Amino acid sequence: xxxxxxxxxxxxxxxxxxxxxxxxxxxxxxxxxxxxxxxxxxxxxxxxxxxxxxxxxxxxxxxxxxxxxxxxxxxxxxxxxxxxxxxxxxxxxxxxxxxxxxxxxxxxxxxxxxxxxxxxxxxxxxxxxxxxxxxxxxxxxxxxxxxxxxxxxxxxxxxxxxxxxxxxxxxxxxxxxxxxxxxxxxxxxxxxxxxxxxxxxxxxxxxxxxxxxxxxxxxxxxxxxxxxxxxxxxxxxxxxxxxxxxxxxxxxxxxxxxxxxxxxxxxxxxxxxxxxxxxxxxxxxxxxxxxxxxxxxxxxxxxxx
Numbered sequence: 001x002x003x004x005x006x007x008x009x010x011x012x013x014x015x016x017x018x019x020x021x022x023x024x025x026x027x028x029x030x031x032x033x034x035x036x037x038x039x040x041x042x043x044x045x046x047x048x049x050x051x052x053x054x055x056x057x058x059x060x061x062x063x064x065x066x067x068x069x070x071x072x073x074x075x076x077x078x079x080x081x082x083x084x085x086x087x088x089x090x091x092x093x094x095x096x097x098x099x100x101x102x103x104x105x106x107x108x109x110x111x112x113x114x115x116x117x118x119x120x121x122x123x124x125x126x127x128x129x130x131x132x133x134x135x136x137x138x139x140x141x142x143x144x145x146x147x148x149x150x151x152x153x154x155x156x157x158x159x160x161x162x163x164x165x166x167x168x169x170x171x172x173x174x175x176x177x178x179x180x181x182x183x184x185x186x187x188x189x190x191x192x193x194x195x196x197x198x199x200x201x202x203x204x205x206x207x208x209x210x211x212x213x214x215x216x217x218x219x220x221x222x223x224x225x226x227x228x229x230x231x232x233x234x235x236x237x238x239x240x241x242x243x244x245x246x247x248x249x250x251x252x253x254x255x256x257x258x259x260x261x262x263x264x265x266x267x268x269x270x271x272x273x274x275x276x277x278x279x280x281x282x283x284x285x286x287x288x289x290x291x292x293x294x295x296x297x298x299x300x301x302x303x304x305x
Contacts, residue, residue, distance in 0.1 A: 002085045004078050004118040006101075007069070009085065015117065020103035022112055027156020028064055029099035032057045033251045035123070036083055036092040036300055037286045045083065046288050046297035047094070048251070049214050050076055054096070056214065060152040061098050066114035068098055075116075076298065082120050083300050093123035093252065097155070125254065129279065132259030132271045133174035133248075135188070137237060138164035142178045142186035142209050150186070150209045158190070165189035175248065177240070177261065180209040185235040191253040192216040195235060196245035196274050205232040215249045218296065222281050225292070228274065245272030247279075255279040 005015035023029045032054070036047040054075045061068070070078070079094055100112040127133055140163045143150050148157045164176035168189070177193065180186040185204055187193050192213040194203045201223045204210050223230050240246060244267050246258035255278065257271035271279075285293035 001119075001121075002082060003120075004082060004116070006115060006117075009078070009082065012119065015119075017099075017101070018103050020105070021099070022102045022104050022106075023099035023155070025105065026107045027154065027159070028107070028109065029097050029155040030057060030061045030064060030066065031095060031097040031153050031155060033153075034079070034094040034096070035251050035254075035286070036088070036094060036120075037288075038088065038090050038092070038301075039287050040089070043301060044288060044299075045088070045092075045301040046286070047079065047083070047300055048286050048298075049218070049296055050079060050298040052214050053251075054079075056212070057096060057098065061114065063149065063152055064154070065109040066098055066100070068114055068116045070116060075118075078118060080298070080300050082118060086120055088120065088122065090122050091124060092120050094118065094120050099155075123252075127175060127248070127253050127256045129254050129256050130271075132257040132269075134172070134260040135175045135177050135258050135262075136168040136171050136173035137240075137262055138167055138176040138178045138189075140164045140167065140176075140178065142180045144181050144209055151206065151212050153211065161189040173260075175256075175258075177258075179237065182208075182234070183237065184208055185237065185240065186210050188248045188250075188253070191248035191250040191256070193235075193246065193248055193258075194219060195239060195243040196272060197239070197243055199244075199274070200229045200231055201274065202231045202233065202235060202239075204235055208234055213250060215251055215254075218282065218285075219249055219255070219278060222278050222285075226277065226281075240266075243267070245275045247271075247275045255282055 001012040096118045101115040102112045168176035176189045
């Protein structure tokens with residue numbers, strides 16, 4: 001397997017960092033998760049929101065005072081080449097990560113040099129996307145923006161996610177739902193959240209300490225194209241229990257219906273019609289089956305072009 005490391009495409013086994021690497025100690029890294037979907041019937045593969053993910057990465061690393069040599073266009077091309085070189089013929093997950101490569105001991109964001117590494121791996125469903133999942137409200141509170149910004153994919157911040165998810169798994173649930181410091185819904189352990197009430201799709205606002213999700217934005221686009229009203233506002237814990245439908249979304253999670261929260265069935269206890277409709281359109285779109293959404297896609301294998 002080939003990876004991108006220190007400016008070159010090399011063998012995975014040769015891509016090593018020292019135990020002294022600064023970001024290894026302090027979690028001062030920014031990462032992204034990108035999917036590429038393979039259609040075996042047409043032997044095509046499209047990267048989903050590749051440009052948008054790298055734009056977000058380049059925008060967000062500035063908060064940690066990082067700069068890298070690679071341009072947006074170069075990152076997109078490197079990613080395409082990695083998927084092709086590794087001869088993936090299935091759905092793929094792509095992980096770019098920018099980190100301080102210096103072998104230095106001090107938690108600061110100045111005086112260090114940043115590098116980017118990129119690797120790919122086959123990945124199917126991260127969590128269930130069909131039958132629905134059981135969730136638990138976490139006792140762990142989501143980080144606040146003036147602590148470690150949840151809007152950014154900062155590696156160290158995901159200890160918060162790991163604690164919440166582990167608690168949920170130990171309690172017999174599939175996923176956690178995390179509250180912010182105001183007691184309102186933030187998101188899943190690593191997914192944005194939507195609820196449906198009275199045929200309106202509702203999701204927390206950016207001020208509720210959530211990731212500025214790219215899939216979240218795509219879901220809003222699909223909903224508006226379906227003439228479904230979309231609201232961005234704070235959601236109380238109680239609203240989850242009485243919601244008509246709930247689903248989590250993200251690049252890794254895709255669209256995952258929630259059928260239970262804290263042992264309480266959501267409506268009928270099965271994925272709802274709006275969730276299913278949006279999910280079907282989303283999965284068709286990422287496979288290149290819907291013309292109006294082809295601008296979301298970057299061709300990696302395309303027999304028609």
